[in-house]
Structure formats: C-alpha cells, structure tokens
Amino acid sequence: GENVEQHPSTLSVQEGDSAVIKCTYSDSASNYFPWYKQELGKGPQLIIDIRSNVGEKKDQRIAVTLNKTAKHFSLHITETQPEDSAVYFCAARPYDYKLSFGAGTTVTVRA
Amino acid sequence: GAVVSQHPSWVICKSGTSVKIECRSLDFQATTMFWYRQFPKQSLMLMATSNEGSKATYEQGVEKDKFLINHASLTLSTLTVTSAHPEDSSFYICSVMWGSYNEQFFGPGTRLTVL
16 A cells, blocks of 8 residues: 655744655555644644646645655745644545555744 | 534543544535544544445454444444443544545544543
C-alpha cells in the first residue's frame, strides 16, 4: 500500500516567516494530495489539495508543490501568523479513495 | 466543503460497556463514509469504510465484531464500540467524500475515555 513520510515532525517559526513541510510517497498510482490542518481537540480541516496533473497551487498564503517524478510534495505557508499554529498532515490517495496520511508536523508560530 | 457533525463530542464510559458514536452528513447524501481513530500525538488511522446499504469494509487488524458500523441512511453512519476497554480510549473521527475530485471532509471528532 501507499506509504507517506512527512518532515519535519516539529517546526517553530517566527511570526511573519515562512514554514515549509515536505512529504514523500511511495505509490506511483497516487494522484491526489491533500493537506489538513488539525487544531487541538478538533477534526482535521482540508486547507489545500493538488492533483497529479498540476505542479503547483496557491491559495492566499498557502501553496503546495508536487514533483511526481521524485514522488514528493510540499506545503508552503508564507507570512505566518499565530493562528497558523497547529498540526499539519499531508496525505496521498491512489485510485481506491483511501487516504494515507503522513505522521504530522506540529507547527508553532512564535509571536 | 461538506459539513459533517458527530455526536457526542466526548463520552466517558465504564469498561465493558458499549458506546455508540454518530456521524452525520449535514448538507449532502453520502454513500460512503470513513471512520478513523487517532491516538494522542499520532496520525489518523483508517478503521473502516462505511457504505450505505451494505456491510462496512474493515482495515486489517480492526475487529469488526468489536467496532460495529451501521450506515443505514445516506446521511448517518454509526460506530458502536462494544465491550469497551481502556485501550479503546481514543479520538474517533468520521469523514465523507464530496466534490468533483472526491475530497474528504472530516467531522469534529469524538473523544472516548474508557475507565
């Protein structure tokens, strides 16, 4: 099955700086790559996603890039704010609609 | 995106009792729902896929007789943890697929504590 690795496990950034989280996947059949933000005690919230026919997607301060050849994708958060502090999960999905999640990255934005 | 609710948001029960968790799709009819379990500081682990009108599909290692799933309508799936034990204490989260690319949207989760 699909195996997703996520790095780093923790990330501390100064408010206003950028944060980058990287993920790799193993199944070349995966064609959908969502990113979720999870705040303490809450369910994951879909913040952005990318499909295999696209190399980059941006939504305001959040952007995701995908390199299918290398099987890796990344989340970029610019101009970080304290409310960006949360756990972020990457995921990959092949044809059977089952998401495989990374281990998560705890992002802390220092004011 | 799709709006998903769960009830209860938290529950405490005694060891040996059964607990039912509800997952509702509020703004569309969901033929497929997913149930996940998340232990503290860990990632989400898929437990089962709930299909309306048919039996759920369980992931390897998940006991189907312990975690009973009923998807009786297009807006409601239930997860019953039978004969709960302290090791079943966890955060249970459901999700639905919606949108042109079958995006997955999650509910707010249910915190189960078994004493």
